[in-house]
Amino acid sequence: MPYFTRLTDIVTCDVATLFREKGAAAAEAIVAEIELGLQSARRSVETAEANLRRIDEQITQLRTDAEQFREEAKAAVASGDDQAGRLALLRKRQSDDILAGLEQERTGAVETRDYLRTTTRALEARLADARRQAADLVAGETPTATDIPTDAFTPYEEPPTIDAVIEDELAALKRELGQ
Secondary structure, eight states: OOOOSSHHHHHHOOHHHHHHHHOHHHHHHHHHHHHHHHHHHHHHHHHHHHHHHHHHHHHHHHHHHHHHHHHHHHHHHHTTOHHHHHHHHHHHHHHHHHHHHHHHHHHHHHHHHHHHHHHHHHHHHHHHHHHHHHHHHHTTOOOOOOOOOOOOOOOOOOOOOOOOOHHHHHHHHHHHTTO
16 A cells, blocks of 8 residues: 655655554555655656766767857958858857757756755655654554654756857957957
8 A cells, every 4th residue: 555655745744643543564564665765766866967967968068069160260260251150150159059058957957956865865864764663663662753854945046148149259259360
């Protein structure tokens, strides 16, 4: 019989009351269910960390690409080919736009990973508490509630966006080259 439908149910539950209501026979099943929830939370943290690493790799590649396109534009302008410079700056701009989206995605991925880590720590604490209370129940003692803080959300700030106009970048390159 499942006692919990979500991981937050485990974190916010009053294990002592649940043990008193369900008795010692259910204590082992409840602890086992919390252990399964903790395993699931740990897998979710691993997935979130892998997702963050993937995003970081993409961001690094896009920054490299954008710099390469800028250098191509610079070389084209230096050789007097403004059209090739514009094309390279357009490609740089596309990389910058994708990069801006990925940086926002990264912010969300960090928030998700941090939330999952916090939830995992809360589940670990709840599991330790449940094991202690189950042992007390088996020993004939009355389980007592232990409060675990669940408010761990930290708001984030939006990352700055890149909003440069290609012609402005072209002009900046020309100034840099002394043209």
